[in-house]
Amino acid sequence: MAFPFITTLVLCAAQGIVLDRPPGLVIVGIFKNEAPNLGPWLDYYLNAQGAVAAILVDNGSTDDWQRVVAPFGDRVRVTTDGAAHGQVALYNKYALPLLKREFPRDWVVVIDLDEYLYARDPGRRWPPTLAQTVRDVLDPGAANDVAVPWKMFGSSGRDAQPRNGTVCGFTWRRAYHKPMIIPGKSLARVAALERFVIHSHVVAGREGPHRTLISEELLKAAPLHLNHYAIQSKQYFRETKMSRGDVNTMRAEKMRTWDYFRKYDWNDVEDTELAARADCGP
Numbered sequence: 001m002a003f004p005f006i007t008t009l010v011l012c013a014a015q016g017i018v019l020d021r022p023p024g025l026v027i028v029g030i031f032k033n034e035a036p037n038l039g040p041w042l043d044y045y046l047n048a049q050g051a052v053a054a055i056l057v058d059n060g061s062t063d064d065w066q067r068v069v070a071p072f073g074d075r076v077r078v079t080t081d082g083a084a085h086g087q088v089a090l091y092n093k094y095a096l097p098l099l100k101r102e103f104p105r106d107w108v109v110v111i112d113l114d115e116y117l118y119a120r121d122p123g124r125r126w127p128p129t130l131a132q133t134v135r136d137v138l139d140p141g142a143a144n145d146v147a148v149p150w151k152m153f154g155s156s157g158r159d160a161q162p163r164n165g166t167v168c169g170f171t172w173r174r175a176y177h178k179p180m181i182i183p184g185k186s187l188a189r190v191a192a193l194e195r196f197v198i199h200s201h202v203v204a205g206r207e208g209p210h211r212t213l214i215s216e217e218l219l220k221a222a223p224l225h226l227n228h229y230a231i232q233s234k235q236y237f238r239e240t241k242m243s244r245g246d247v248n249t250m251r252a253e254k255m256r257t258w259d260y261f262r263k264y265d266w267n268d269v270e271d272t273e274l275a276a277r278a279d280c281g282p
Contacts, residue, residue, distance in 0.1 A: 021052075022135045022139070023105045023106050023107065023134060023135060023139040024050070024051065024052035024106050024107070024131055024134060024135070025049075025050075025051045025052060025106065025107050025108070025109065025130050025131060025134045025187070026051065026052050026053050026054070026055060026099060026103050026106050026107070026108045026109075026190070027045050027051050027053075027054045027055070027108070027109055027110075027111050028054075028055045028056070028091060028095045028099075028108055028109070028110045028111070028196070029054070029055075029056050029057075029110065029111050029112060029113065030056065030057040030058075030059050030087055030090060030091070030112075031056060031057075031058060031059065031061065031065070031113055032058070032059040032060055032061050033061045033062060033063045033240065033243075034061075034063075034065075034113050034240060035061070035063040035064055035065045035067075035068050036161070037113045037114070037166060038065055038068045038069070038113060039068040040165050040166065040167075041113050041116075041166075042054060042068075042069070042072055042076060044116060044167075045111070045130075046072060046075055046076070048129070048277075049117075049118070049119075049129050049130040049131060050129045050130065050131030050132070051130065051131065052075075052103065052106055052131075053075050053076070053077065053103065054072070054075065054076045054077070055077050055094070055095045055098055055099065056069075056076065056077065056078045056079075057078070057079055057080075057081055057090045057091070057094060057095075058078050058079070058080040058081070059081065059082055059083075059090075060080070060081075060082030065078075077098065079094045081093075081094070087198065088196060088197060088198060091110065091196040092195055092196050095108075095196065096193070096195070096196060099190050099193070100190065100193075103190055104190055104191055105190070105191070106134075106190050107134050107138060107139065107187050107188065107189055107190065108187070108188055108190050108193065109185060109186070109187045109188070110185060110186075110196060110198060110201075111185060114166070114228060114229045114230055114232065115150075115185065115226060115227070115228050115229075116166070116167055116226070116227045116229070116274060117130065117148065117185070117224065117225070117226045117227075118130065118224070118225055118226075118227070118274050118277075119132065119133035119223060119224055120222070120223060120224070120225060120273070121223065122220070122221070127277065133223065133224070134187075137223065138187065138189075139189075144188065144189040144192035144193075144203045144204050145186050145187065145188040145189065145192075145200070145201065145203045145208045146186060146187045146224070147184055147185075147186045147200065147208060147209055147212040148184045148185055148186070148187070148212070148222075148224045148225070148226045149182050149183070149184035149211075149212045149213070149214035149226065150182055150183060150184045150185075150214075150226055150227075150228040151173050151174070151176075151214075151219070151225060151226060151227050151228060151271065152173055152174040152182075152228050152230060152264065152266050153170045153171075153172065153173040153174075153227055153228060153229045153230070153266065153271075154170070154172055154173065154174070154231065154264065154265040154266040154267040155170070155231055155232065155233055155234065155237075155261075155265050155267070156169065156170045156171060156172045156267060157172075157267065158170070158232075158233040158234070159233060159234045159235060160233055160234075160235045161232065161233045161235055161236050162233070164280050164281050165278070165280075166229050166232065167227070167229075167274050167275050167278050167280075168275050168278055168280035168281070169232075169233075170229050170232060171270050171271060171272050171275050172266070172267035172268070172269065172270055172271070173227075173266055173267070173268065173269060173271050174266035174268055174269075175216065175266075175268035175269045176214050176215050176216050176219065177215070177216055178215065179213055179214070179215040179217075179218070180213070180214060180215070181211045181212065181213055181214075182211055182212070182214055183199050183210060183211050184199060184211070184212050184214075184226055185199060185226055186199065186200045186201055186208050187224075188201045188203050188208075189203070192204040197210075199211070225273070225274070227271075227274055230264055231260075231261050231264050231265060234261070237256070237261050241256045242256045242257070
């Protein structure tokens with residue numbers, strides 16, 4: 001899976017500060033032994049979507065993630081901390097101070113390696129990037145945070161991981177024919193951000209909603225969609241999800257079982273909107 005390079009950003013290599021540019025988007029995430037997915041994920045956000053930087057926590061990986069990250073240079077900052085079940089604490093310990101110091105004019109989203117956020121405008125011939133949407137829509141607006149619900153994708157019947165990547169290989173998801181309230185993620189203005197949570201954050205003195213409304217009708221006009229590839233193939237689920245435990249809480253440590261896989265293996269409707277933008281090959 002590859003996305004065309006769209007946005008070029010000028011970086012000050014000595015300090016890692018972006019100069020002379022409009023407000024942009026910084027992604028924050030945590031990973032453990034996900035090198036095969038890390039490269040395409042970074043390429044998507046930093047290159048195809050024009051994100052300014054990625055601030056990541058390596059939660060004790062034993063794979064070759066350094067080789068994957070190296071080509072992105074100073075645009076990716078990684079801190080290694082293997083503390084178990086400390087996702088929120090690690091974000092606030094490492095990412096928040098860095099954001100306040102070096103990216104105070106930008107927006108941020110906490111995003112996992114199985115989540116692909118994208119911007120859309122059905123009336124335009126060419127879809128906008130996340131960088132363009134932050135610059136033209138979010139930053140001039142009055143809101144300090146924006147919630148986006150998950151679109152939950154299943155396994156698409158795959159036993160093994162597809163060679164052409166997550167976005168291209170998993171195109172079947174849950175249908176939302178009736179409105180429902182579900183979790184998702186939130187973009188936040190760094191200047192107003194006070195504390196990270198996961199699905200929402202404390203912004204300008206209040207914590208945003210952990211869940212938000214979704215339906216097929218609402219999705220048609222939504223300017224932002226968030227694809228969540230929570231289980232992927234049986235191979236990936238067994239080797240990655242089941243083996244590493246939960247990054248956030250001990251209560252969910254043994255939660256990734258085959259019953260969990262079957263529960264979240266949604267394959268109701270085909271959704272190729274994001275895959276159609278990628279070079280998925282034959």
